[in-house]
Amino acid sequence: MDFEFSEDELRFRESVREFCKRYIEPKWVEIDERGRIPVDLIKKMGEQGLLAIPVSEEYGGMGGTITMAAIAAEEIGYHDPSVATAVYVLLNNGWPFLMEKYSGEEAKQEILPKVAKGDAFYGIASTESHGGSDVAGIKTTAVKKNSTWILNGEKTYISGIREIQELPEGGGYFLVAKTGKPEYGHRNITAFNLIVKWNGKVKAGWKPTIFEEIGRRGISTGSFTLEDFEVEDKYRIGEENKGFYYLMEGFNVARILVAAATIGSGRWALDQAVEWIRNRRLFEGRSIASFQGVSFKFSELYSELEAARLLTYRAAWLADKIYVEKDSRWRERDLNVPVALCKLKAPEATSKIYEELMKWYGAYAYTKDCNAFRGWLGTFSYTIGAEGAQNIMRLIIARDIIGSEYVKG
Amino acid sequence: MKILTLIKLTVDVSQLKYEKDGSPLVEIAPNKMGDSDKCAVEEAIRLKERYGASVTVLTVGATRDHERIIRDAYAMGVDEGYIIEVEEYQKLQATTIGDIVKAFVEKTGPYDLILLGAGSLDTHSYTLGSIISSKIGIPIISSVDSLSYNGSIVKAESVMEDGVYVFQAPPPLVITLTTEANEPRIPTLKTILKSKKMEVKKLRLEELGVKPRYVTIEDVRKYFVERKKIIIDAGEDLEKAVETIYSILKMEGLVK
Numbered sequence: 035m036d037f038e039f040s041e042d043e044l045r046f047r048e049s050v051r052e053f054c055k056r057y058i059e060p061k062w063v064e065i066d067e068r069g070r071i072p073v074d075l076i077k078k079m080g081e082q083g084l085l086a087i088p089v090s091e092e093y094g095g096m097g098g099t100i101t102m103a104a105i106a107a108e109e110i111g112y113h114d115p116s117v118a119t120a121v122y123v124l125l126n127n128g129w130p131f132l133m134e135k136y137s138g139e140e141a142k143q144e145i146l147p148k149v150a151k152g153d154a155f156y157g158i159a160s161t162e163s164h165g166g167s168d169v170a171g172i173k174t175t176a177v178k179k180n181s182t183w184i185l186n187g188e189k190t191y192i193s194g195i196r197e198i199q200e201l202p203e204g205g206g207y208f209l210v211a212k213t214g215k216p217e218y219g220h221r222n223i224t225a226f227n228l229i230v231k232w233n234g235k236v237k238a239g240w241k242p243t244i245f246e247e248i249g250r251r252g253i254s255t256g257s258f259t260l261e262d263f264e265v266e267d268k269y270r271i272g273e274e275n276k277g278f279y280y281l282m283e284g285f286n287v288a289r290i291l292v293a294a295a296t297i298g299s300g301r302w303a304l305d306q307a308v309e310w311i312r313n314r315r316l317f318e319g320r321s322i323a324s325f326q327g328v329s330f331k332f333s334e335l336y337s338e339l340e341a342a343r344l345l346t347y348r349a350a351w352l353a354d355k356i357y358v359e360k361d362s363r364w365r366e367r368d369l370n371v372p373v374a375l376c377k378l379k380a381p382e383a384t385s386k387i388y389e390e391l392m393k394w395y396g397a398y399a400y401t402k403d404c405n406a407f408r409g410w411l412g413t414f415s416y417t418i419g420a421e422g423a424q425n426i427m428r429l430i431i432a433r434d435i436i437g438s439e440y441v442k443g
Numbered sequence: 444m445k446i447l448t449l450i451k452l453t454v455d456v457s458q459l460k461y462e463k464d465g466s467p468l469v470e471i472a473p474n475k476m477g478d479s480d481k482c483a484v485e486e487a488i489r490l491k492e493r494y495g496a497s498v499t500v501l502t503v504g505a506t507r508d509h510e511r512i513i514r515d516a517y518a519m520g521v522d523e524g525y526i527i528e529v530e531e532y533q534k535l536q537a538t539t540i541g542d543i544v545k546a547f548v549e550k551t552g553p554y555d556l557i558l559l560g561a562g563s564l565d566t567h568s569y570t571l572g573s574i575i576s577s578k579i580g581i582p583i584i585s586s587v588d589s590l591s592y593n594g595s596i597v598k599a600e601s602v603m604e605d606g607v608y609v610f611q612a613p614p615p616l617v618i619t620l621t622t623e624a625n626e627p628r629i630p631t632l633k634t635i636l637k638s639k640k641m642e643v644k645k646l647r648l649e650e651l652g653v654k655p656r657y658v659t660i661e662d663v664r665k666y667f668v669e670r671k672k673i674i675i676d677a678g679e680d681l682e683k684a685v686e687t688i689y690s691i692l693k694m695e696g697l698v699k
Contacts, residue, residue: 045515045635052629083631096632 037344039105046098047105053082054113062114065252066408071119073200079119080152084110085126088358089134094147100287100353103127104294104346111298115409118252120298124291125157125193129208132284133227135357136272141227148203155205157194158288159228159258160281166191167423169210169278170220174260176211183226183270185211185239185263191420195242196254204231208284210277218275225277227269230258239263249411283366285422286373290353292421293346293380296413300339300384303409307332307391314394322394331390338383345376371434378427381416388413444496444614445552446487449544449559449571450480450516452502452509452532465665476512479560481519483620485627486590487558488520494594499554500524501547503540504532510643517638518630525551525644527651534657541574546651548579555614556597561586561621572619581615588623 039047057078065071079085087103089095096102106127111120130149133156134142148154162172174187189209198205206229214222230240240263244256272280311323311332322328349372355361356369388410392399399406417424432441455473462468476484487498500516502509505528513524527543529535548554557579562569576583587610589600597616601608602623630638648655673691677684692698 041511042635042639045511045518045630046632049518049630049632049635056626056629081631082629083633087632091633097636098632102632 039101043102043105046102047109049082050084050106050109051113053079053084054109058110058119059113062116062119062252063405063408065114065118066116066250066412069251070196070200070254071122071252073202075119076122076152076197076201078152079123080150083150084123085152086130086146086150087127088131089127089146089150093134093142094150095130095134096150099350099358100131100290101347101350103131104290104350107291107294108298108301108346111295112302113298114252115299115302115405116250116252116412117295117299117409118250118412120295121193121250121253121292122155122197124288124295126155128288128291129158129284130156131287131357132280133208133271135283136225136280137227138268138270140268141271145206145227145229149205153201154203154232155194155197155201157192157205157207158284159189159192159207159209161191162188163190163257166419167426169281170223172210172212172223174209174211176213176224176226176265178213178267181267183211183213183265183267185209185226185228185260185265187211188257188259190257191245191255192257193253193255195244195256195258198231199236199242202234204229204234204236206230206232208271208281210281213277214275220278222275223277223281224274225271225280226265227271228260228263228265229269230263237263247415249408249413249415282370286366286369287353287357288421289373289377290346290349292416293342293376294350296380296384296416297339297343297346299409299413300342300380300387303384303387303391303406304332304336304339306406307335307387307394310391310394328394335383335387335390338379339387342376342380342383345372345379349373349376370430374427374430377416377422378424378431381413382424384413385410385417444490444494444556445554446490446496446498446556446558447544447548447552447554448480448483448487448498448500448516448521449557449575450484450500450502450512451477451560451563452504452506452512453477453563461665465667467663467665469663474506474508474512476515477560477563478622479562479620479624481560481627482622482624483558483560483618484516484519484521485625486618486620487556488628489625490556490592491520491522494592496555497522499551501527501544503527503529503535503543505530513643514635514638514641515630517641518634519628520634523644524641525646528645528647529655531655531657534659536656536658537568537570537574539653539656540571541578542653543648543651544575545578546653547646550646550651553615555616557581557615557617559617559619561619572617576617579617581617582612583617583619584610584612585619587618587620590618590620590624 083096084106086095087098091097107120107124111117149156176183176185209226209228210223213224239261242258314322356364392406398404452474455475459472460468490496491498498521500521509526572585584599586601587599588602591598599610675684675687
């Protein structure tokens, strides 16, 4: 057993840290305050090779691994603890990776290099207003007419709405829509590359709305409607009616990266905590770390974050075994539980750290002079539901370990 | 154009931890390529990109970290890298490094430019550039903050206490650079992975015919400023407190 990163991974982490210190750390508060990641920063991240890390070099990617993408998400989460920048990065690593696995050659050649360069955004559009956890119940439809699909419906709580509009090329989504009879449930869903703006032009039939969010404000969230939106068949992802399975695979990769991003933010919060509890003096000059009520709590939080970190990198390691090394000892679905474990643990651990950090800060934490709230609100979003609700993670684990015949969905 | 760049493995002093008595925990501190050496590598790569130069990088040492900094230089765009293997590299005197560079240049050169950091992060002798210049017998421009080259003449600016000095000279030259010279590029994952496959060449002192001279660093301690810990409580008599502060400052010679 080996708990060390490889030399390549360590050198990559060092380069990401250097990049973050130079370009992200000085801007993170402004990113959160103004509610946008500057386009030139997205472009710089593309030039630095932080987007499409696990995508093949022939499509403009870095030819790296899921572990490397997780390292990038963690470090960026540390240097922008609101996690907005990390969310941009993780979306544009996880979903392009799945897109490459199942899309046709022409779509890959056309889309992926622009995403890798930071000229276009590529995210996920599955949630609808009836509830994101019930993917099989989506209502957006895709009907094939000759070689074109006509899409109608609405997607909501979707990241990247503004970024697509502001980036020079535009971008789109890994989108799922119903393509068969409703009674087939999750077996009538097909995945598409839904490119809503390309070569700088917004396509007809896409009407976006941007929401005002309370946290990780640097990356936009919103909804869009599709009205007779046309998608050529060459942009279909994989086989018809297999979209649900591809989506679940994509979520597995994206959830590892979400966990990594929140861990980065949690690490930042713990570093602030150490500094504060060492130097904050009360009651005749005693450091507040000298009180066990503080130091023991700190130790608990530290152990929670370390546990989450180990779960996250174990899931990333397994994903690399399956997808990069093609190790036949594991199948794609073997990732389900390890991924659910890290996605369940990491945002919860990080949220708890922020809550305690803010209590240790006292009233100062309740002002905007203290930036802890930005990390708290940003990472809290992942305890609510983004990239999979926590109860869905519990369900995945329970059904696998206890047995699906006992635990009903 | 052939450029030789010298890099040193130094303790990352920003991550150095200390014992309670102030002695630094050098053994467990992370190592890295010196900051100003990295600027020298960046300058060499920029000249390569503009004038098609070939860039060789050289370091002295015998650890895996030495290989790593050569690979870091490869990831920035350097063409070939050498390690001169010396076990007790930390004790080597600057004049021996000068002998090594001279012998290396005779073996693999000549070079149009020899670039290096003005001073290392850890031992700060600031002498190596001058030693190399005198041993090889080519001019030096030192502590350069800004460098340009028009294809035949090097122009270098150095910001000194009394003003900005501008130097001009044709190659061959030794040039030492400060961290003001440029912002070194950050290797990408692609260049990091590519650098792993590049050969790191190794030579021993005997192959260069250099006999080493050593200097031992006996002790390194953290610099402590003894605080006076005088607390002046203004209480209700602010004027008296100000007078007290003034008299103390006067006693210390800080005010007249």
